[in-house]
Amino acid sequence: MNACARPALRPLRPLLLALAAASASPLATASCGQAFCSINTNWHAQGVWTEPGLRLDLQYQFIDQDQLRRGSHEASVGDVPRHHDELRTINRNWLGTLDYAIDPRWGVSVTMPVTSRSHSHVHNHHEDDGSIAHETEAWNFSRVGDVRVVGRYQLMGDGLSPSAGVNFGVKLPTGSHKVDNADGQRAERSLQPGTGTTDGIVGAWYRLPLQDGDSALFVQAMAQVAVGQSDGFRPGNQYSVDVGWQRQLAPQWAAFVQANFQLRSRDSGIEAEPEDSGSRKLFLSPGLSYAIARDFQAYAFVQLPLHQHVNGVQLTSDWAGMLGVSKAF
DSSP: OOTTOOGGGGGGTTOOOOSOHHHHSOOOOOTTOOOOOOOOOOGGGGTOOOSSEEEEEEEEEEEEEOEEEEETEEOOTTSSOOSEEEEEEEEEEEEEEEEEESSSSEEEEEEEEEEEEEEEEEEEEEOTTSOEEEEEEEEEEEEEOOOEEEEEEEEEOOTTSOEEEEEEEEEOOOSOSOOBOTTSOBOOGGGSSOOSSOEEEEEEEEEEEOTTSSEEEEEEEEEEEESSOBTTBBOOOEEEEEEEEEEEOSSSEEEEEEEEEEEEOOOBSTTOOGGGOOEEEEEEEEEEEEEEETTEEEEEEEEEEEEEEEEEEEEEOSOEEEEEEEEEO
């Protein structure tokens, strides 16, 4: 976007289209703590970068899931008998996105995640004498995850007027689902960098510029559904609704506040853990962006849980963070 951007676009000028709508709010959470931030960075839905051209975004996410939760309440290790007692999962996610706007209406985005994940749990198994042995198992790996290819079409509007559009695409099974630890133990399917399935993605957004000319509201709804299963595993359907507000604070600074709701149904299949998968969560996500130079920006968000309800017993986090840089060409 050029330096003389129109006032209604200024609140969002410091950012590029970082992720396509579906890859912006992945709902990958499970019993052992696999996770991505659900912060919405689909800036096209908010009236930014509708001009034709190529954009590159690099994003880092940090989620430390060290709190066990049972339903809506905190739990302790061993409160509920399980084959595995989850201890902790640390997710360090890198997401690279190439976005190409064909014209002001049509565009396509490709996002590749690289996940560095460490996880530990206590394996409980029965000995021949009837006693129960408790063995700590751990995984520490860095792998490419599942790539998302998402197209978009803007149905109406521009940066100065209310706008609306749709997203459609697929999540591809590019990430491995057969990662072992140093002892040769296969990680649980919900911990793996990939699900092994091809998922369909659909969504829609609406953006409303406010009368002050320096702020805007948006709402977006998304769904991701696996097409079939892979090696005895089918991830639960994922749904999200995001509501956000942006405002320009100064020529180089902008502020953001989002409410992110996500719902995931239980995983299924012989390799799944349906009793400890699926959740509904609501987050508050404030953020800031800074324009380093023309067409080169940095941004940061923190995500705070307002409500978390999980099926069974699952690992959750008290906060998550996101840092990103964006460049247009």
